[in-house]
Amino acid sequence: MAEKRLLLIDGNSIVYKAFYALINQVERFTNNKGVHTSAIYGFNNMLDIMLKKTNPTHALVAFDAGKTTFRTNMYDGYKAGRHKTPEELIEQFKYVKELLKARGIKTYELDNYEADDIIGTISKEADNNGFQTTVVTGDNDLTQLCSEKTTVSISNRGVSGVTHYDTDYVKETMGITPQQIIDWKALKGDSSDNYPGVKGVGDKTSLKLIKKFNSVENLYDNLDEVSGKKLKEHLIEDKQEAFLDKKLARIHRDAPIDIELTNLNYLGDNLEALVKFYREMNFKKFLSQMDFDETKDMKSINYTELTKDNLIDLKNNNDEVTFYLGIDGENYHSDNFIGFALKIDNDNYVSKDINLLKLPQLKNILENNNIVKNVFDTKRTYVGLNRLGITLKNVGFDLLLSSYLLNTNDNSNDLGRVANEHDYFEIQSDEDVYGKGAKRRIPEDDVLYSHFSRKLMAIQSLKQKLLDELNDNQQIDLYKNLELPLAFVLAKMEIDGIFVDKDILDQMSSKLTERISEIEQLIYNEAGVKFNIASPKQLGEILFEKMHLPVLKKTKTGYSTAVDVLEKLASNYPIVQEVLDYRQLSKILSTYIVGLSKDIHDDHKVHTRYLQTLTQTGRLSSVEPNLQNIPIRTEEGRKIRQAFVPSHKDWQIFSSDYSQIELRVLASISNDKNMQDEFINNDDIHASTARRIFDLKDNSDVTPELRRQAKAVNFGIVYGISDFGLANNTGISRKDAKQFIEKYFAEYPDVKNYMDDIVGKAKNNGYVETILHRRRYLPEINSRNFHQRSFAARTAMNSPIQGSAADIIKIAMIKMQKALKDNNLKAKMLLQVHDELIFEAPNDEIKILEKLVPKVMDSALKLKVPLKVKSHYGKNWYNIK
DNA sequence: GAACTCACG
DNA sequence: ACGTACGTGAGTTCA
Numbered sequence: 001m002a003e004k005r006l007l008l009i010d011g012n013s014i015v016y017k018a019f020y021a022l023i024n025q026v027e028r029f030t031n032n033k034g035v036h037t038s039a040i041y042g043f044n045n046m047l048d049i050m051l052k053k054t055n056p057t058h059a060l061v062a063f064d065a066g067k068t069t070f071r072t073n074m075y076d077g078y079k080a081g082r083h084k085t086p087e088e089l090i091e092q093f094k095y096v097k098e099l100l101k102a103r104g105i106k107t108y109e110l111d112n113y114e115a116d117d118i119i120g121t122i123s124k125e126a127d128n129n130g131f132q133t134t135v136v137t138g139d140n141d142l143t144q145l146c147s148e149k150t151t152v153s154i155s156n157r158g159v160s161g162v163t164h165y166d167t168d169y170v171k172e173t174m175g176i177t178p179q180q181i182i183d184w185k186a187l188k189g190d191s192s193d194n195y196p197g198v199k200g201v202g203d204k205t206s207l208k209l210i211k212k213f214n215s216v217e218n219l220y221d222n223l224d225e226v227s228g229k230k231l232k233e234h235l236i237e238d239k240q241e242a243f244l245d246k247k248l249a250r251i252h253r254d255a256p257i258d259i260e261l262t263n264l265n266y267l268g269d270n271l272e273a274l275v276k277f278y279r280e281m282n283f284k285k286f287l288s289q290m291d292f293d294e295t296k297d298m299k300s301i302n303y304t305e306l307t308k309d310n311l312i313d314l315k316n317n318n319d320e321v322t323f324y325l326g327i328d329g330e331n332y333h334s335d336n337f338i339g340f341a342l343k344i345d346n347d348n349y350v351s352k353d354i355n356l357l358k359l360p361q362l363k364n365i366l367e368n369n370n371i372v373k374n375v376f377d378t379k380r381t382y383v384g385l386n387r388l389g390i391t392l393k394n395v396g397f398d399l400l401l402s403s404y405l406l407n408t409n410d411n412s413n414d415l416g417r418v419a420n421e422h423d424y425f426e427i428q429s430d431e432d433v434y435g436k437g438a439k440r441r442i443p444e445d446d447v448l449y450s451h452f453s454r455k456l457m458a459i460q461s462l463k464q465k466l467l468d469e470l471n472d473n474q475q476i477d478l479y480k481n482l483e484l485p486l487a488f489v490l491a492k493m494e495i496d497g498i499f500v501d502k503d504i505l506d507q508m509s510s511k512l513t514e515r516i517s518e519i520e521q522l523i524y525n526e527a528g529v530k531f532n533i534a535s536p537k538q539l540g541e542i543l544f545e546k547m548h549l550p551v552l553k554k555t556k557t558g559y560s561t562a563v564d565v566l567e568k569l570a571s572n573y574p575i576v577q578e579v580l581d582y583r584q585l586s587k588i589l590s591t592y593i594v595g596l597s598k599d600i601h602d603d604h605k606v607h608t609r610y611l612q613t614l615t616q617t618g619r620l621s622s623v624e625p626n627l628q629n630i631p632i633r634t635e636e637g638r639k640i641r642q643a644f645v646p647s648h649k650d651w652q653i654f655s656s657d658y659s660q661i662e663l664r665v666l667a668s669i670s671n672d673k674n675m676q677d678e679f680i681n682n683d684d685i686h687a688s689t690a691r692r693i694f695d696l697k698d699n700s701d702v703t704p705e706l707r708r709q710a711k712a713v714n715f716g717i718v719y720g721i722s723d724f725g726l727a728n729n730t731g732i733s734r735k736d737a738k739q740f741i742e743k744y745f746a747e748y749p750d751v752k753n754y755m756d757d758i759v760g761k762a763k764n765n766g767y768v769e770t771i772l773h774r775r776r777y778l779p780e781i782n783s784r785n786f787h788q789r790s791f792a793a794r795t796a797m798n799s800p801i802q803g804s805a806a807d808i809i810k811i812a813m814i815k816m817q818k819a820l821k822d823n824n825l826k827a828k829m830l831l832q833v834h835d836e837l838i839f840e841a842p843n844d845e846i847k848i849l850e851k852l853v854p855k856v857m858d859s860a861l862k863l864k865v866p867l868k869v870k871s872h873y874g875k876n877w878y879n880i881k
Numbered sequence: 882g883a884a885c886t887c888a889c890g
Numbered sequence: 891a892c893g894t895a896c897g898t899g900a901g902t903t904c905a
Contacts (some may be wrong), residue, residue, distance in 0.1 A: 535903055536885055555885070562886065587887060590901055617897060619890085626899045629889035637888075662890090662896095716895065725895035786892045798896045802890095807895095834890040834897085 006126045006264065007056035009047075010115045011063040011107065015096055017138035017155055018042025019089045026088055027783045029082035031282040032421070034766070034779075036088040040095050040281060046136070046155060049162070054134045058258075059266040061100055062118035063093075070112050071248050078248060080194045102274040104267030108259055116142060123150050124253040125261055136162075141185065144251060145747060146170050146178035164833065176210055180185065183216045195245045198238040200231065216246050279425065287748040294757035298426050303341075303348040303453040305445075318344055320396065321365060322374040323455045325384045328442065332380045332415070333387075333494065333607045338442055341452035343460060348453035352386065363390050372396035373775040374459050376415045378487035379494075379612060386495055400458050401483045402466040404613035405475050408776055411613050419458040422466065427454040474773045478807075482772065483612065486810050489817045489829075490610045490620075491719040497605030498627070498830045498840070499647040505593050508639065512589045519582045533582055536561045549573060554667035584636060592631060592640045599625040605647065610832070616801050616808040618774045619834060628833045630877070641878035645654035648841040654827070654846060654873040655880055656853040657836035660685055661805045661867065662718050668863035669771065669800060670754035674747060679865035686711040692747040693740050713740050717751065718801055720794030745777070755797050761795035771861065808867070809835060812860035819856050824849070838877070846873055 019039035022029060029038035071078045100107050110118055119135055123145050126133045134148040135142055143152050143165045151166040170178045188206035189197025197206070210228070215217035219226070220239060226232050235242070271290070278287045290486070326338030339352035342362070356362060365371055366385060374397040375381045382392045402420045404411055410421040416429035433451045434440050443447060470476050479810075524530050527546065531538045540559035543549045549569055553560040563580065570577040599606045611621045620629040630644070631637025648652060658664075664683060668676040678688045683699065690702040690710035712730040719725070722739035730737070745752035759781070762768050767777040776799045781792040813832060820827055827841030827849060837857070841849055854869035861867075874880035 239903075281887060361904065532903080534886095534901090537903075555882070560885090583887080587901080591888070591899090595900070611898095619897060621898055623899065626889085629887090629899065633889080657890095719896040720894095722894060724893065729895060790892090790894070794894080794896070802897060805890095836890080 004058060004129070005054055005056045006122075006129045006131045006261075007050060007054050007059040007266070008119045008123060008126075008133060008135045009061040010119060010135070010139060010142065011052070011096065012115050013138040014046055014136065014155060015043055015089070015093065018046065019086075019092070020597040024785045024788075025661050027780045027788065030779055031280060032423075033469035035095070035281075036092060037095070037281045037283070039089055039092045040099060041283060043096055044099060044283070044286060047105075049775045050134070050136050050153065056134070056266045058131070058261065058264040060118075060122065060264045061105055061107045062115035062122075063097075063107060064114050065109040065111045068112065069114055070252075071114070073112075073254060075195065075244060075277060079192075082192070082194070093702060095277075099277055099854065102270050104269055106259075106264055108257070110255060110257055113252060113255045116244070117255045118257060120145055120251035120253040120718075121255040121257055122261065122264075123147075126150070131261070141181065141249065141251070143170050143625040144178050144181040144249075145439065153628075174207065176207065180210050180214065182215075182246055182249045182251075184210045186242050187219075188214050188247060190249065193248065195248055196238075196241065197245055198234050198242050199235045205231070216242055233860075252612055279420070279423075283521060298454070301348065301352045301450050301453045301457065303449050305449065306342075306349045306351040306356055307353070307357070308356065311359060314349065314361055314365075315344055315347075319370065320372040322372070322460045323366065323381065324376060324455045324459070325381050327380070327384055331609065332384045333609070334601070337384070339448065339452065341456050343451075343453075347792065348456055350449040350452045352448070356591040357385070357388055357390060366390050367393050369393045374399075374463055376400050376418070376455065376459055377413070378484065379491045379610075382488060382491040386491070389428065390483075394427060395484060395487075397459070397463045397467065398484060398487065399462055399466070400613055401487065402470060402479060403572075405479055405483060405774065406469050406473065408616045408618075413613070415455050415458060419462060422462050424458055426461075427451075427458045450713050469531045473775065475775070478772045478774060482807070482810055482814070485814045489613060489813050490612060492817065493829055494607050494609060495601065496828050496830060497601070497607040497647075498838075499645050500596065500600050501607050501643045501645050502597060502600055504643040505597055505640075509593045509769075512585055512593065516582060516585050516589065519578050519585070523575055523578050526578070533579060535572065536560065537752060539579065543569075543573075543576070543579075547573075547575070549576070584634065584852065588637050588640065589633065592637070596625050596640075596643075608831075615806075616776055616795075618770060618803040618810075620806075620832060627831050638878060642876050644877035645875070648840075648842070651840050652873045653877050654839040654841050654844055654849050654853070654871065654879055655836060655877075656857055656869050657807070657833075658805075658857065658870040659868040659870055660802050661808065661835050663714060664863060664865050664867060665771075665801050665804045665808070666718060666751065666754070667865045669804065670748075670751045671864065672748045672750035672754070674749075675751065676865050682866075684870075686714060689714055689744070689747075693743040695743075709740070713744055716741075717744065718798060720755070720797035722790075722794075758800060759793045759796050762792065768796045768800050770800050770807050771808040772804070774803050774807060776803065789867045805835065808861045809837070809857075812857045813837065815856045815860060819852055823852065825849075841873075849873075
């Protein structure tokens with residue numbers, strides 16, 4: 001007879017363990033319907049481990065049926081005083097049961113009995129029938145079930161760490177038999193089950209007594225032999241308790257169960273159901289671990305490969321098509337084309353011959369303003385097509401942009417992943433199809449073309465659903481009139497690029513290289529040894545161990561050598577100042593000279609990519625190169641800007657920036673009259689704040705130092721202030737910081753109200769939004785974890801401010817590009833740096849821009865306070881005043 | 882690939 | 891009591 005192996009799991013116990021093991025991340029584990037999934041996840045982890053370890057032929061998960069059991073009938077207080085099971089856990093039980101069904105494991109519960117008793121009963125039967133049984137639980141009591149054929153695995157340290165008990169191991173560690181566990185517990189009691197045992201008897205005394213007397217009964221028969229007067233008194237006094245507790249502790253091994261062992265065959269995973277379940281739970285890890293060919297699950301898809309000869313067959317009397325352009329990499333400015341796909345009605349047309357797009361039959365569709373195009377990533381598609389001399393017109397639906405607006409957390413750039421986020425599974429991610437890293441390659445035609453065709457299907461299938469969701473969120477306007485037009489604006493800015501004078505960078509490079517090696521020598525001399533200054537580890541050892549400098553701050557892995565630390569040491573230790581200089585210069589050299597040079601294209605320009613669907617607040621970000629963090633704060637670094645020059649002779653760089661846009665947004669959305677008045681009166685806002693919080697009579701009494709402090713408080717307010725944070729960042733004491741904040745809120749009471757309201761809104765709605773309904777979901781706002789919860793609260797305060805400012809400049813950009821065109825200007829908008837727009841323009845247009853740009857920018861969106869714009873220009877980006 | 886550091890708004 | 895400023899990208903080191 002084949003070996004029979006039974007896996008018995010105490011469902012309640014493991015689910016609880018899993019839940020509390022992941023309690024700090026409970027808000028991270030939610031699916032897209034807001035169901036908490038942490039315990040389900042942890043449970044499944046444990047299940048995987050135990051299935052692998054025991055390779056069972058039979059399996060069962062037992063659950064408690066309800067609150068009342070034969071034990072509560074025996075003793076009212078049984079399990080009383082336990083904390084109420086949190087709602088976040090209760091909702092997970094039914095899904096655990098669903099999971100088990102998909103994994104081919106039966107579940108069972110029995111009125112009046114606990115899971116323990118079901119397990120005790122079945123394991124006894126299993127023992128009698130020659131099963132090898134493994135019991136899994138988080139409860140040590142179950143070790144009483146150990147026998148020749150039954151081991152008990154207790155999960156500890158979360159759910160993945162497991163200790164395996166068999167009879168020998170119990171004897172070895174406890175010195176008693178598994179059956180005596182009951183006696184041991186009877187005397188010592190169990191606080192979590194709320195029975196006290198014998199007064200004054202704990203783990204150790206109880207163990208000693210049971211070792212000597214073997215059982216509770218024998219102990220009481222031979223009480224005279226107990227040494228210790230007090231102990232004897234307690235035993236006599238609590239005799240009844242001890243016998244009751246023994247009954248409570250004993251796991252029932254003859255419960256009236258109505259299932260047969262033979263019916264507990266472990267069936268194994270039902271792949272289809274399990275995939276569905278994992279998807280519903282958003283369990284990406286388990287999905288990726290599955291030995292499951294996703295493509296097998298997909299319907300086969302038809303397509304037609306286009307050639308020069310069959311283009312004639314394309315129906316083109318449609319008013320709507322779906323289009324996808326394949327590019328082999330992220331950088332659509334320069335990476336190779338893979339192919340394209342076009343969907344007209346239900347027909348998918350595909351090709352790897354990118355040049356076909358240039359033929360009128362296709363080009364005309366893409367350029368036709370009367371044919372709506374559905375795409376994934378308008379900007380990428382526009383720039384790619386532009387390289388082929390094609391101008392994309394009239395995008396109706398952009399899956400990437402829509403998805404980002406609906407939830408900034410789902411900001412993958414991968415069409416397949418985005419589709420999956422919206423419950424569309426007839427497609428894989430690019431990584432799954434192309435492979436990753438060194439293994440990445442474009443697959444054979446059929447696989448590629450099917451993948452392309454599925455992309456078309458995904459875009460088309462999700463169009464209405466996502467547009468409906470945008471509509472429900474009042475985001476249609478944001479989508480149609482802001483993000484979508486902006487994609488075109490950004491595309492043109494990226495394509496235009498900005499000219500970088502490589503010679504200037506090269507000159508700086510040689511000078512810097514020289515200076516850096518001089519500083520290096522100084523540092524080596526003082527340290528008395530050569531080492532890698534760029535290595536925080538080595539630098540820390542030199543400064544804090546070899547040279548014994550005071551340690552002011554540590555990181556997770558060692559000494560902190562960050563600027564704020566080094567700056568405190570610099571005045572006393574020359575080597576520290578040299579390290580700071582070294583750091584500053586090598587940063588400039590590596591990031592802004594060597595790094596930037598690598599991004600210069602053949603046209604002597606850099607063509608950044610603005611990531612339109614990345615940030616959580618609605619800002620843009622900029623990559624390859626990042627043109628939003630070119631140095632300005634130090635003279636040394638600022639010189640880098642000398643290399644950014646106009647692309648034509650006798651042109652200028654022109655720049656306009658919003659003044660205090662975030663504070664103005666705050667004044668507007670908080671409706672704080674005091675702050676609004678100051679902006680309306682065009683006061684120096686930081687001086688006014690200083691006057692208020694320092695109780696001065698007039699703004700003219702404000703010293704530069706007080707203004708500086710007030711400015712820091714204003715910044716802090718925008719970031720969702722705390723006294724600790726403000727103190728840390730400004731060097732004032734925490735007490736002072738606290739007072740400043742209190743005074744601030746007293747002076748600007750509606751700012752305080754706004755902060756309270758917005759956190760409340762986040763708690764109630766699960767998200768916050770900007771003036772234009774850009775959303776940010778904050779699931780952690782209700783977290784039990786202080787850190788996570790307060791981070792979410794600060795984010796709730798900051799995101800509508802930062803995000804509304806982003807909304808405003810985005811409107812300005814759309815209007816600005818149109819204004820340039822309408823005014824027939826040659827000037828080009830080149831860059832956006834969050835609150836600043838940078839142009840290049842012929843000399844004779846500067847006067848026009850000086851009026852036009854501020855006008856467009858300050859009227860982008862009407863707030864309850866005016867927007868203020870300042871402009872500068874010069875012959876390069878450095879030299880603008 | 883994570884950790885650290887530092888550039889910007 | 892808890893322990894942190896908001897949003898980014900990129901270069902270097904090191905396990």
